[in-house]
Amino acid sequence: MEAFLGGLAILLDPYVMLMVLLGTVLGIFVGALPGISGSTTIALLLPMTIAMGPIPAICFLGAIYCAANFGGSITAIMVNAPGDPSASATALEGYKMAEKGQAGLALGMSAVSSAIGGIFSVVVLIFAAPMLARAAYSFGPPEYFALALFGLSMCAAIGGDSAIKNLIAAAFGLLLATVGMDLTTGVERFTFGSYELSDGIGFVPVLIGLFAVGEMLDQAARRVGKAKIIHLDAARVPGWAEFKKCNRSIWIGSGIGTFIGALPALGATTAALIGYNETRRWSKHKHEFGKGSIEGVAGPEAANNAAVGGSMVPTLALGIPGSATTAIILAALIVQGVRPGPHLFNEQPTLLYAVFASMLAANMFYLFMGLYMAKLFARISLIPPAILWPAVFVLSIIGAYGPNQSMGDVVIMLVAGVVGFLFRRTGFSPAPLIMGLVLGGMVEETLKQSLIIFGDDVTGFLGRPIALALFAVTATGLLWPVVSRLLRVARAARA
Amino acid sequence: MLGAGLAAPRSLRAQEAFPSRTIEVVTHAGVGGGTDITARMMMVQAPGVFKQEFLVVNRTAGSGAQALQYLASKPADGHAIILVTQTHLLTQLRNPSLPQFADLIPVARATADPQLVLVRRDSPFRTPQDLVEAGKQRSLRFGGTHVGGVDHVTIFAFGRAAGIQRPTLVPFRGGGEIVINLVGGNIDTAVVNPGEAEAQLRAGELRPLISLAEGRLDAFRDVPTAKELGIDVTGYTLRGFCVLKGTPEDRVAKLEAGLIEAMSGPIYKSYLQNTGQAPDSVAGRQVWGAQLEQFHKDGREALQALGLLRG
Amino acid sequence: MRAARNPNPAIAAAVAAVAAAAFAGTFWFDAVPEGLPGLGAVDFPRLVCVLLFGLAALLALKQGNPSSEEEAPRIDRGAWLIFGACLLFLPAMEIAGIWGAIPLFLVFTGTIWGEVPLRTLVLNAIGLTAALWLVFVRVFQLTLPSGWLGAAFGY
Numbered sequence: 001m002e003a004f005l006g007g008l009a010i011l012l013d014p015y016v017m018l019m020v021l022l023g024t025v026l027g028i029f030v031g032a033l034p035g036i037s038g039s040t041t042i043a044l045l046l047p048m049t050i051a052m053g054p055i056p057a058i059c060f061l062g063a064i065y066c067a068a069n070f071g072g073s074i075t076a077i078m079v080n081a082p083g084d085p086s087a088s089a090t091a092l093e094g095y096k097m098a099e100k101g102q103a104g105l106a107l108g109m110s111a112v113s114s115a116i117g118g119i120f121s122v123v124v125l126i127f128a129a130p131m132l133a134r135a136a137y138s139f140g141p142p143e144y145f146a147l148a149l150f151g152l153s154m155c156a157a158i159g160g161d162s163a164i165k166n167l168i169a170a171a172f173g174l175l176l177a178t179v180g181m182d183l184t185t186g187v188e189r190f191t192f193g194s195y196e197l198s199d200g201i202g203f204v205p206v207l208i209g210l211f212a213v214g215e216m217l218d219q220a221a222r223r224v225g226k227a228k229i230i231h232l233d234a235a236r237v238p239g240w241a242e243f244k245k246c247n248r249s250i251w252i253g254s255g256i257g258t259f260i261g262a263l264p265a266l267g268a269t270t271a272a273l274i275g276y277n278e279t280r281r282w283s284k285h286k287h288e289f290g291k292g293s294i295e296g297v298a299g300p301e302a303a304n305n306a307a308v309g310g311s312m313v314p315t316l317a318l319g320i321p322g323s324a325t326t327a328i329i330l331a332a333l334i335v336q337g338v339r340p341g342p343h344l345f346n347e348q349p350t351l352l353y354a355v356f357a358s359m360l361a362a363n364m365f366y367l368f369m370g371l372y373m374a375k376l377f378a379r380i381s382l383i384p385p386a387i388l389w390p391a392v393f394v395l396s397i398i399g400a401y402g403p404n405q406s407m408g409d410v411v412i413m414l415v416a417g418v419v420g421f422l423f424r425r426t427g428f429s430p431a432p433l434i435m436g437l438v439l440g441g442m443v444e445e446t447l448k449q450s451l452i453i454f455g456d457d458v459t460g461f462l463g464r465p466i467a468l469a470l471f472a473v474t475a476t477g478l479l480w481p482v483v484s485r486l487l488r489v490a491r492a493a494r495a
Numbered sequence: 496m497l498g499a500g501l502a503a504p505r506s507l508r509a510q511e512a513f514p515s516r517t518i519e520v521v522t523h524a525g526v527g528g529g530t531d532i533t534a535r536m537m538m539v540q541a542p543g544v545f546k547q548e549f550l551v552v553n554r555t556a557g558s559g560a561q562a563l564q565y566l567a568s569k570p571a572d573g574h575a576i577i578l579v580t581q582t583h584l585l586t587q588l589r590n591p592s593l594p595q596f597a598d599l600i601p602v603a604r605a606t607a608d609p610q611l612v613l614v615r616r617d618s619p620f621r622t623p624q625d626l627v628e629a630g631k632q633r634s635l636r637f638g639g640t641h642v643g644g645v646d647h648v649t650i651f652a653f654g655r656a657a658g659i660q661r662p663t664l665v666p667f668r669g670g671g672e673i674v675i676n677l678v679g680g681n682i683d684t685a686v687v688n689p690g691e692a693e694a695q696l697r698a699g700e701l702r703p704l705i706s707l708a709e710g711r712l713d714a715f716r717d718v719p720t721a722k723e724l725g726i727d728v729t730g731y732t733l734r735g736f737c738v739l740k741g742t743p744e745d746r747v748a749k750l751e752a753g754l755i756e757a758m759s760g761p762i763y764k765s766y767l768q769n770t771g772q773a774p775d776s777v778a779g780r781q782v783w784g785a786q787l788e789q790f791h792k793d794g795r796e797a798l799q800a801l802g803l804l805r806g
Numbered sequence: 807m808r809a810a811r812n813p814n815p816a817i818a819a820a821v822a823a824v825a826a827a828a829f830a831g832t833f834w835f836d837a838v839p840e841g842l843p844g845l846g847a848v849d850f851p852r853l854v855c856v857l858l859f860g861l862a863a864l865l866a867l868k869q870g871n872p873s874s875e876e877e878a879p880r881i882d883r884g885a886w887l888i889f890g891a892c893l894l895f896l897p898a899m900e901i902a903g904i905w906g907a908i909p910l911f912l913v914f915t916g917t918i919w920g921e922v923p924l925r926t927l928v929l930n931a932i933g934l935t936a937a938l939w940l941v942f943v944r945v946f947q948l949t950l951p952s953g954w955l956g957a958a959f960g961y
Contacts, residue, residue, distance in 0.1 A: 036946055039526070041946070043526040044947070136675055140681040164861055164868065168821055171858045171861060175858070178850060178854070182642075183641050183666050184641075184844055184845075185846060186643035186644075187847035189851065195564070196557070196561070198556065199556055199558075217888075220889065223884065264675060320671035335769055335770070339693055339697075341695075341697055342698050343697060343698070386919030386921055387912075387922060387926075387930050389915075389919070390916055390919070394912065394938070395938075397895065398948075401950065401951070405552070405948070405949060406556060411896070417892075448850075449665060452636070453636065453665060456843055642839070
């Protein structure tokens, strides 16, 4: 407790406070820009932070990380261009809401649920980090395989107008995930001798293409005739009623996000997608999903921001990064002479609590900024399409090229854009494709790793209780709708 | 190579002061990767030494292939330097169409991070001898990066030098995953940089059995080196700078001196120290070139034996 | 009504074609090196291809809803022009660099899109390009393609 108060006291230092504020503003900004993610920004600023001293530097970088995840949802909602891969699940419902003229509601709910998810995960981090971190050691390839199957098992249900189409899209995602050098054999697959493809197909260009460019092409096709009707309540922010409706989604998202974030091999994007699935599964308004459900914004946004705190768990308690961004934050800590690990909690608790306190503060800051600016950002939908959509395309090009500075990624983005356009016209949803792409590589890799570990003996899975439990949950989830229907039929027959 | 040939007249013309414009540092790591961070740490003080701007160029595709191609597309006048790792050498071996090792001039070494053979706390292998004996009975499961990668070569070389059965590589996505699976008991052992497993080593969850450094490490005084045990193998994660062949000798010398000066500054020194890397990591082209030469040879042998060299 | 027929067989055929191409592609992979344990490189992709075939067959048998005019309006000449402009962005970037291609693209597509006067489009193009340049090049120091023209000016 003393250490915690000490951490809070550090935050009262105006210099540290300023750094957190600065980090939050910068984080929202870069998060919203496709092409510059929180992790890129942190890496670029890393050498600059050396001169700051450990505490302001870590607080600054932590604030960027927290805020960037929220920032990604702004562009996802307004122009269907997820500014950060983790915001892709938000785009699914958020952009539909903006089309209905509820941009302000979506943005506001994103800010609220992001902040709750973020704060929830930091609280978990404070009380349970060392314990939760031990769970990471229990997750080897067989357990990740079971978890990835669980994530994929929901593909049939999300988005699109038929289960078969969803499964086809998911299978395409799985196929795309096999492109590149195979981890366990070193064989190049579907690369056609191109070096650009040997590292696989990146999420960022595919996401930007499917969502933003696909939407832009679609808008170009429907440019004449029915103009988009802009409702006057575009700037309305959520009130108590909306909050009550989303309460359950936010908690589901926060819990899932924290847990998935804490697993080193899974990040905020997976957390958001699984959060979206589960929000839908437990929602009382399932029919709203796919048409702009506010719960479908709250769930994944809570999840991807909870994953931020979650991924700090292994980073701080084990010295093993839980995501690409925490890998850089870890490097920043190490460069500052802080060695994360279990001992950090005993030896440098003040520093640790300063990190926690700054993350809490950053979450508060962007909550207020997000709610305040929602009205402002919502006016993006008032920009004439002739200016808006070409600008989205230009941003998409920079966004695809920027992270790896690769022309190949731009080409992938354009192809994904055409696919996204065709998807829209044939009743497919991009959501299952993304699930397949994100989880596909993991399903295959972890299966192969498991088989190597088990010496090519499939029965090895029987000796892994966690994996078996996850298989059981997956099977129940898949079979429950069938079983419950049978039960209902049986009951009706008896009556 | 082609780039060098085309550029020859231009570099002859450029007799004025060197460097005359921004120096590009090409790396195969994405922004924020370990190698990228090394480049950026070097660059904090380099502009002061060279009186020119430095710019990192990230060309991530193909495990160094694209970075090498980018370098070859630039004139060989010293304004483009590449941050080379062992990965580049293996990529060159597997892709003869790329600029080869012989097309590069080593300039200066930036990091030399020794590797340790680790086992988990309750592993039945208490001593190096236990490990070697068990390895003769069955194929040990080693954690490492992808098939045909640097770890694979090191593990193969270790296995051969120790006279054990060819180890089974369990490939993972990176050092963190290897460490977790080592603690979790999914693999028998792994070859890891001490920095990657620092928390687990300190907590006693992992035990170092053998060091793959040349001599005993300060932080691990009582861990014997492989060479002491009669296993003739070393394992380092190497990073350093090279330029394209054809770069004038005086410029290479100037780059070498300048880069070493930049990396002797306090910021780079504290970066090395804090990441647990040896302060004598920074070295000139003699040492650096010899080390690359050695790995080039070992890598070729290993890839050939593993059936990973095409044609 | 042109669109009033079941679109599913056509979609299924396209899906099956992609699966067939991918399946055939697996036969061109390099051989897996001797002595590696576990699954090979081709098993998983082939499994997914077979799965796609099965799903395509199911889709072909199902009656789909023909897309209405509202869901998928006909692609007119202007839309094709915009698609073409998107495609031409890459060569334009090679020649004029990204900072030349952006304002050209913004003005050209904006004009086809209509409703906004040319003067506004030009002003917007200049302002946006300058803002993007400031953010990405000056602040974040990303190297973006400068094209042949850029190279000629020594960038």
